[in-house]
Amino acid sequence: SFGFNLMATSNYHWLLSFSRAEQVLLSNIDEDGGCRRKCYRVVRQLKEDVWCPGSKPVITAYHLQ
Incomplete structure (x- = not known):
């Protein structure tokens, strides 16, 4: 559901x-032809590799969404 x-x-x-x-x-x-999903993936990768590379991230995926 x-x-x-x-x-x-x-x-x-x-x-x-x-x-x-x-x-x-x-x-x-x-659905409207935007690029929000691609932008989210790029920002999420930046978070994992650059902004919060440690085991305790300050920014979570919830914040990015």
Whole structure:
């Protein structure tokens, strides 16, 4: 389904997961002929190689989206 899922991380904590909704949005992001998907890939690669090469990144993929 399109939306979000509830995931139990313990007996008292629940986490909302929007990964499926994000996948659907990103798959249709360039229907108008834009280049947003290519730009996202370039920025993500810059993050991994240049900005945050260590194991604890300051910028996450969530920030880039």
